[in-house]
Amino acid sequence: MELTVPRRYCGPPASGNGGWVSGALAAHVRTAASLPAVGVRLSSPPPLDRPLALVADDPDPLTATAVTRLLDGDTLVATGTAVAPLDEPVPAPADVDAARAAEDRYEGAEDHPFPTCFSCGTDRAPGDGLGLRPGPLEDGSGRYATTWTVPDDVDDAVLWAALDCPGGWSAGIAGRPMVLGTMTAQVFVRPEPGALAVVTAWQRGADGRRHRSATMLHVGGELLARAEATWITVADPAAVRPAARA
Numbered sequence: 066m067e068l069t070v071p072r073r074y075c076g077p078p079a080s081g082n083g084g085w086v087s088g089a090l091a092a093h094v095r096t097a098a099s100l101p102a103v104g105v106r107l108s109s110p111p112p113l114d115r116p117l118a119l120v121a122d123d124p125d126p127l128t129a130t131a132v133t134r135l136l137d138g139d140t141l142v143a144t145g146t147a148v149a150p151l152d153e154p155v156p157a158p159a160d161v162d163a164a165r166a167a168e169d170r171y172e173g174a175e176d177h178p179f180p181t182c183f184s185c186g187t188d189r190a191p192g193d194g195l196g197l198r199p200g201p202l203e204d205g206s207g208r209y210a211t212t213w214t215v216p217d218d219v220d221d222a223v224l225w226a227a228l229d230c231p232g233g234w235s236a237g238i239a240g241r242p243m244v245l246g247t248m249t250a251q252v253f254v255r256p257e258p259g260a261l262a263v264v265t266a267w268q269r270g271a272d273g274r275r276h277r278s279a280t281m282l283h284v285g286g287e288l289l290a291r292a293e294a295t296w297i298t299v300a301d302p303a304a305v306r307p308a309a310r311a
Contacts, residue, residue, distance in 0.1 A: 066093070067116040068135060073193065074113075074183045074222070076244075080307050081111030082183040083245030084229020086135075088222035090145045091250065093119055094133050100147035102251035108141045110244075112307035117142060137307065151251050151291055158265045158283045159210035163202055167210045170200035172234065178242035184230040195223070199231035199266060209235040209266045213282075217258045224282075225250055228292040231266035232278030236296050243276060243296040250292035260284045274298045 068089055076082035087105035094103045111117070118136040135142040159167065173180075173187055180188040185197040199211040213227055228250055233243055256262055262284045269277035274297055281291040 066119040068093075068119050069116050070111050070113050072113045074226070076182045076184075077110070077179050078181045079110070079113065081113060082226055082229065083107055083111075084226040084248060085183060085222045086111045086143060087145070087229070087245070087248045088220075088225025088250070090119075090133060090135050090143055091225065092221040093121075094145045094147055095131065096147045099149070100130060101150050102148050102249055103145055104148040104247065104249040105143055105145045106247045107143045107245055109137070110307045111135070111142050112137055140307075148249060151249065151293060153279070153293070155279070155281055155291065156206065156208060156265070156267060158281060158286070158288070159202055159208065159263055161212060161261065161263055163204075164210035164212045164263045164265075167200035167202050168198040168212065171198040171211075172200065172239035174198070176239065178238065182230060184226045185234070195227055197227065197230055197264065199234045199264065207235070207267055211264050213262045213264055215256045215258050215260045215262055215284075219256065219258055221252065221255075224252060224255060224290060225292070227262070227264060228280045228282060228290060229294070231264045232280045232292065232294045233296055235266035235268050235280075236271070236276040236278040236294075237268065238296065241298055243298050246275065246295040246297040248292060248294045250290060252290045254287070254289045256282070256284050256289050262289070269293070 070081040074085040091103035199209045266280040276296045
């Protein structure tokens with residue numbers, strides 16, 4: 066089985082958007098009632114426009130869970146596995162009006178490390194990316210929020226992409242470029258195309274180059290999906306490129 070990341074779904078110009086790639090991989094991970102979420106670890110920048118192998122290892126004898134690997138030749142791009150539900154308490158979600166006001170404070174409008182990003186890039190044509198503009202709320206809580214009109218082609222990969230970048234901005238990506246390292250998400254209900262969603266994000270702490278965030282997506286006040294992520298700072302955004310395949 067293979068997975069190709071079309072160039073449309075880039076994050077940095079030469080590699081895939083971490084949330085989209087994680088969600089596309091997660092769609093191939095078998096979950097269970099006791100393991101309803103999927104955890105993905107990105108090991109190298111996902112290359113664009115070339116087939117990547119999807120390989121499911123045999124289940125672990127102790128946990129009965131299998132690891133699904135995404136491979137670019139001999140290079141490990143990402144791994145995904147079913148995990149326990151996300152149960153950390155979450156703050157109140159932003160409402161639509163507060164989220165729209167927060168978009169006016171989107172730091173990426175002035176300085177974006179990856180303006181090509183499918184999720185939140187400022188160089189994308191209208192309708193080509195998700196057009197997210199997560200900005201800080203005015204209440205001093207440290208939460209970030211943005212609205213999102215769910216597109217007609219929403220699937221697991223697009224939904225994970227919507228949960229991805231707001232967390233990065235809440236973790237402090239402005240002025241400190243970061244890439245997604247790990248992402249765990251649980252989708253309760255996929256939103257309907259055309260729905261007006263609110264994505265709320267907040268920081269969960271930091272340790273050296275690693276910064277943790279969480280996001281949740283609501284429609285009409287109903288929680289439809291949530292995620293937790295780890296972000297890794299990079300010295301040079303231009304250096305985020307896949308390894309060349311021999």
